[in-house]
Amino acid sequence: MAGSNGDTQRELFLIDGNSLAYRAFFALPESIATSDGRPTNAIFGFASMLVKILTDYGQVPTVVVWDAGMSGRKEISADYKAQRSKKPDLLSLQWPHLRPLVEAFGYRNVSVEGYEADDVIAALTEQAKERGVPVMVVTGDRDAYQLVDDGVRIMSTSRGVTDTKVYDREAVIERYGIAPELIPDFIGLKGDTSDNIPGVPGIGDKTAADLLQKFGDLEGVLSSIDQITGAKRKQNLIEHADNARMSKLLATMVRDVPVDIDLEAEFTREPDRANLRAVFRDWELRDPLRRLEEALEAAELEAIPRPEDVEKIQVKTGPARNPSDITRLKGEYLAVALQPPEIPEGELLPREPRWRFAAYAGGNIALSGEVDDPKVLVEAVGDRAVIAHDAKALTEIPRNLVFDTAIAGYLLDPARRGYPLDELAEERAIAAEAGDELATTAVLIHELANRQRPQIVERGLQELLDTVELPLVKVLRETEKAGIKLDTKQLEIVATRIKAEVAELEREIWELAGEEFILGSPQQLQQILFEKLGLSRKRRGKTGYSTDNRVLEAIKDEHEIVPKIIKYRELSKLAQTYLDALPNWIGEDGRLHTTFEQTTAATGRLSSINPNLQNIPIRTETGREIRACFIPEPGNVLLSADYSQVELRVLAQIANEQVLRDIFLRGEDVHTETASAVFELPAEQLDVGMRSKAKMVNYGIVYGLSAYGLADRLKIPQEEAQEFIDRYLERFPAVAQFMKDAVEQASEHGYVSTLIGRRRQIPELRARNWQVRKLGERLAVNTVIQGTAADIIKIAMVRCYDALEAAGLKTRCILQIHDELLFEGPPDEMEQATAIVTREMVGAIEMDPPLEVDAGVGENWLKAK
Structure with a gap:
């Protein structure tokens, strides 16, 4: 054995497995999971700690000890650890995999029936000391400090998973003001809420340490009560003396646990490196694997x-x-x-x-x-x-x-x-x-x-890869290469007008505020709105009360300055994002060439960067002016083809909602029908505002919007928003069942799938935090709908590309914007091209109700819409 051979430098590591596993679980986000939905936050944290030890100390002899009882402490106090709730479900799912992880490292798992890990560690520490083997105890429990001695150190994980501190005798004294052997006396006086050890009321860390420094140990304190100041303190020590003695007994580690392992063998154990890597890969522990490879030498x-x-x-x-x-x-x-x-x-x-x-x-x-x-x-x-x-x-x-x-x-x-x-x-x-x-x-x-x-x-992803994603690669590349032409002169005219309006808004805002300030500074805006003008404060953040757009929308009726600030922000963002930036992206051919990212959005959506052409607004007047600046080459025109309410049609199909399906089949307006249901009024009595709110309800359901979120968007009480949702689900009962089924599938399997088979993992549903779980529910519902819509537009792009090429047309796709495709070609091809594009988009997948496309041709993007 290393110790018997005089190698006193190589420590035996004794790890409290329960302590480390629980600390890892609660320290890391519950959303950490594998690509197939298995939760891994505890496994990730546990593995990270073992890798840290390997990195910092090399291949050291290591034993991981697990709880297997209460060491008789329940007989001493029935309340011992009684306050602890059962193991969280998410941790229970990971628990069976922790011991195999330990074994893959080449370490030994140990537990002794009837005993806590602390006591087994104490017994192993005593055995190691007898053999002259130095020990490092790894734990987050502070009662373990009583083990610290010459040759025994504690690596505390109380500050996090891998944020550790090593304590020797001097460090314990520096932290607590007492020697390590007095830790049980210390806990006897002050108690330990984490283990439900009562101690003496009114005595905290400092008082307990002061008393022990003055009177030696717990019995010294209890026999010297007449020398202690403070009537209440004296009374508590007299009345709770038995509790103090019991608390000390509960905190004192048992050092004669019947545990028998060959310590010498621990110095010769080696990891199964291939298996260790396989375990890390199986649990997709990417960052820990990188650190592991460095420790094991990447050459292997x-x-x-x-x-x-x-x-x-x-x-x-x-x-x-x-x-x-x-x-x-x-x-x-x-x-x-x-x-x-x-x-x-x-x-x-x-x-x-x-x-x-x-x-x-x-x-x-x-x-x-x-x-x-x-x-x-x-x-x-x-x-x-x-x-x-x-x-x-x-x-x-x-x-x-x-x-x-x-x-x-x-x-x-x-x-x-x-x-x-x-x-x-x-x-x-x-x-x-x-x-x-x-x-x-x-x-x-x-x-x-x-x-x-x-x-x-x-x-089950082969069809999605073969028929959608791979054929799309060439289509996207050709679309990127084609690009779109920008009328820079018209854009400059728009920019000049917008910047003048921004300057005028700034002047008006300063006038209403009574002073000049930097509108882009949240701190200065806070001071103006909430301190000087006394407007309602809504949400507090790290730097004060929020001034984001949601807050401004909520208080816009309180002062005329607020709508002007909202408008100022809208126009300033458009000016910076598009009016100023777009001309800088024009290539030598005079066209903008965005890059489509195929592997970014978890829902399957495409995104556009350098520049982003997918977020140019269409509903604002300024946004429409910007769209009018996108033009074809001389002699060409633009063709816009846009799916009509594709996500609601997908919802009708997936939910098998006959009521919603019939609305589409009759050619009626789904938002008007929803408004009738929500407001319980016939269509002829509805106003524009009601239809607008119903539209928000329709898409709110698709995006998994809660009553709180809907209330925030519609600026109505949350109870009213919940009533809207309830009436909607009464009108469309199959939608309610679909939402329930989507959440249940994601909860059971860890993922949801689109109609085409695209998967998305939803680990949030397994979180303990209620808000995180609610987010998971929204993601489960939204992903099925939005992901299917994303698949449809991708299929449509491939079909349109192939069909236009097969027809020998010059018309080509030059842009994809969510549910819209934009084409450019000669005017004499537009009738045929429109027919081809409409046919291929409608036929992307067989739907009931069928897909519908709105197509238009024009001399710029706006007129083609």
């Missing part, structure tokens, strides 16, 4: 073929074989990586750019070196089955793209912040030794795809 990763050594094909960066060499590659799938030339910032693309590429096919690598045009690579690949990572980022899209590892990562775990290749590969223990970077990338893509495919099939 499961290796894949080195590009240099595959069939002895030399990988080099200079011009080599012709791209036609790709046809010689064997293997079912060809992994392709393309690298465009690096262009220094501020410089234009060189006249004769050179692209590098590598292709890998499960055992063979061909590197073409450099080519002038990536189309050469596409032609060389031909109809070979190709996989790539983020294929849309390639300059040219291979014709037969059969797999994309970034998209697969997204479908498997749509809530991630990103899908970098090295991260996805690392999580599955895929690595390649250093070599040519591009060739290595091709190898990683190939191997990652091999690991992802079974998961895609297992979760």
Whole structure:
């Protein structure tokens, strides 16, 4: 054994498993979960602590001790730990997996029937001391400080999971003012609410420490009551002396627990590294895995073929074989990586750019070196089955793209912040030794795809990948390349008017405030609105009372300054986001080229960046003016095709709500029908405001809006909003059942699915916090509806692209905005193009009620709507 051999530096780590597991569970968000919905916050925190020990101390002998009883303390006091609630359900789901995690690290799990972990740790500490083995006790319980001695330290996790502090004898004295062996006396006086140990009323940490310093120990205090100041304190010590003695007994660790383990064997145990990595990957412990690999040395990763050594094909960066060499590659799938030339910032693309590429096919690598045009690579690949990572980022899209590892990562775990290749590969223990970077990338893509495919099939995502997401890659790339033209002169006219209006609003606001101030400063606005003008305060934040738009909308009738501030903000944001910024994004071809992000939104929605063209408002006058600045090239026109109330139609289909379905089939206005139900009035007696409120109710239901949220938006009492929702659900009972079923499915399985099979995990439903669970309920309902609508527009984009190309038309899709597609083409094609687009969008999926499309043609985006 290490201790008997004189190695007194290598400590034996004794971990209180219950303490660490509970601390991890309560310290980390309950929403942490795997991509298939399994909760992992306790597992994540527990694993992080074990990795921290491995990182800071190396492979040390470690025993994790678990509770298996009360060590007889219930016989001493029936109230001992009686206040503790049962183990939370979310923690219970993770509990069976903690011991296997410990074993994967090569550590021993220990429990002794009838005894608490504290007492087993105390007994093991005594055995280690007898053998000269130093001990580190890892716990969040402060009664463990009584174990501190020469060669025994405490690593306290009381400040968090991995935010720890190590205590030796001097540190305990510095913190509590008493020696470690007096900790039971200390708790005897002051008690411990966490364990329901009573102590003496009115005595806290400082008083207990002062008394023990003066009188030695608990019995010394109780025998010296006449020397203690304070009549109430004396009375409490006299009346509660027995409680103090009992409390000390409850806090005193039992050191003769019958536990027998071979301590010497603990110094020779090693982790099962392959199994340990597999456990981390199974629970998707990404950050802990990265730290684990650093501790275990990344060189031990499961290796894949080195590009240099595959069939002895030399990988080099200079011009080599012709791209036609790709046809010689064997293997079912060809992994392709393309690298465009690096262009220094501020410089234009060189006249004769050179692209590098590598292709890998499960055992063979061909590197073409450099080519002038990536189309050469596409032609060389031909109809070979190709996989790539983020294929849309390639300059040219291979014709037969059969797999994309970034998209697969997204479908498997749509809530991630990103899908970098090295991260996805690392999580599955895929690595390649250093070599040519591009060739290595091709190898990683190939191997990652091999690991992802079974998961895609297992979760029923293959059809979604094959028929929706992969065909969409080329469509999005072509749409990005097409771009949209901007009338900069007209935009400048709009900008000049808007900026003048903003300046006038600023002047009027200052006049109403009686002073000039910075409108963009929340602190200064708070001072004006709430202190100077005395308007209602609604919500308090870290920096004072909130001045966000929700608050301003709630108080806009209290003073005429508030509507002007709201208008000022609206126009200022439009000016900054669009009027000033859009001209800077115009390319050399005079068009804006947004980038569509296919793997960002958890619901499946596409997003638009650089610039974001999806959030240009349509309902405000200024927003409409901006849309009018988007124009076609001379000789062309724009065609807008927009789904009509697609999400409500999806709701009718998924919920099998016949009443809602019949409204659509009769061609009636669903918002008017809802208003009649909500306000209990015939249609002819409704006003515009009632229909507007009913519209908010309709979409509020779709988005899982609560009565509180609906009341906030409609500016009505919460009780009235709940009545609206109740009447709505009475009118559409199948919708109420659908909402219930969606939440139940998500609660049972951890995820919900769209009509096309897209999954989204909803770990929030398993949270203890009521607000988090309510959020989960809203997400469950919303994801099914909005996710299906997202799938529909994606399918429509692919169908329209293929149909327009098959018809030989020049009309092309240039923009996607939520439920709307915008096309550009010659005027003489518009009748045919409109018919094709409408047909393909309506036919995206078979629906009952059927999908409906509103289409229009115009000389700018606004007129086409």
